[in-house]
Amino acid sequence: MQKLLAAALLSGAAFGANAAEDFPNRTLSLVVPNPPGGLVDTSARIVAEPLAAALGKPVVVENKDGGSGNIAYQYVARAKPDGYTLLVSYSAYHVGNPNLTAKLPWAPKDFVPVGLVTVSSNVIAVHPSIKATNITEFVAEVKSSPGRFNYASQGVGSLSHLGTEVFKQQTGAAMFHVPYRGSGAAIQDVLAGNVQVFITTPPSVMGHVQTGKLKALAVTSPKRHPMLPDVPTTAEAGLPEYQLESWVALFAPAGTPQPVIDKLAASVEAALKQPATVQRAQAAGIEARFEGPEALNQRVATELAYWQRTVAAAGITAD
Incomplete structure (x- = not known):
């Protein structure tokens, strides 16, 4: 044997x-x-x-x-x-x-x-129709208009889904989840203003931020993103515990x-x-x-x- x-x-x-x-x-x-x-x-x-x-x-x-x-x-x-x-x-x-x-x-x-x-870090990107220019103003704007704000994700279980839910938990900003099949479909609705918020990786939104079609409120990393040098980190924006990689x-x-x-x-x-x-x-x-x-x-x-x-x-x- x-x-x-x-x-x-x-x-x-x-x-x-x-x-x-x-x-x-x-x-x-x-x-x-x-x-x-x-x-x-x-x-x-x-x-x-x-x-x-x-x-x-x-x-x-x-x-x-x-x-x-x-x-x-x-x-x-x-x-x-x-x-x-x-x-x-x-x-x-x-x-x-x-x-x-x-x-x-x-x-x-x-x-x-x-x-x-x-x-990759993530970018908190919003449609230009949102008046806020930083995280504090954004949270206040969401809280002042209950039921108005929707956020996109790349699908149930994606990091854009989980990460935004954590953002909601930390800030108390209530937003409704709209899942998509991938970032391509999600970004189209965000660009059209049908959905107002998308927390996602730079490849999906970087070009749109650089051309002004979207606003980037913060990047979710300890350091600023080299391709988005004017966008603050979440720590700089007053949300130091929120990081998403x-x-x-x-x-x-x-x-x-x-x-x-x-x-x-x-x-x-x-x-x-x-x-x-x-x-x-x-x-x-x-x-x-x-x-x-x-x-x-x-x-x-x-x-x-x-x-x-x-x-x-x-x-x-x-x-």
Whole structure:
């Protein structure tokens, strides 16, 4: 019996080593849980080309949006764990959805981390029809007109949803939630004035803020955004406890051989260090930042616990 067990272990180790040695020998797929445009899709496309160069094989981006990200997550969770199908995971879906929905078709344990790809602050953007020019004035304006203000999100469970609910909790500014399928549809209604507020990542609103089609009241990071230097931080705007960071990372299905994960992680790190990759991310208003599997695993564990507390305290549900 012991000999059979030892043989099985050796066979598994050999499979993992052989898988890494032969990997990759065909096209890889990056599955995005959002429609084109916005932080997650932009991050996937920023890393795809240099990752293909690092691996020596094509890397394609597949958009499988819908279901607050759950369609893509379930798809990758059920994919063959061979390293060829990777999830481009959005922080709010990865650590938010498990705390919002009791019966998800996936769980965080269904994935193993490959590496962090991008990190982004968020922008509190409003339609120009709003008279407020800062956070204090905005909160006062909302409170003076109960039932008037709506806020957009990229969908139930997105960080724009969770983050705005936390903003409401901290300020007492009551706003009605209007979820959309991704940032593209949301931004169109905000630009039209149908929805007044959108707390989202810079790629969605930066150009509109720069042309005056939207007003940016603050950025939700410790430092000002380099592409929006005149926009104060939330701390500068009088809301120091309100900070909101989004991240995008690559995950593989659980069971993917460790040597394959190691090779993917090293290739992602190399891709993100390319000057052209860094510049392309900066131009999109986001930061290319690598974290390896161990650090990313710790990040997920920490944020799962944080959002569990936050969601419970705010009474947020997948409405």
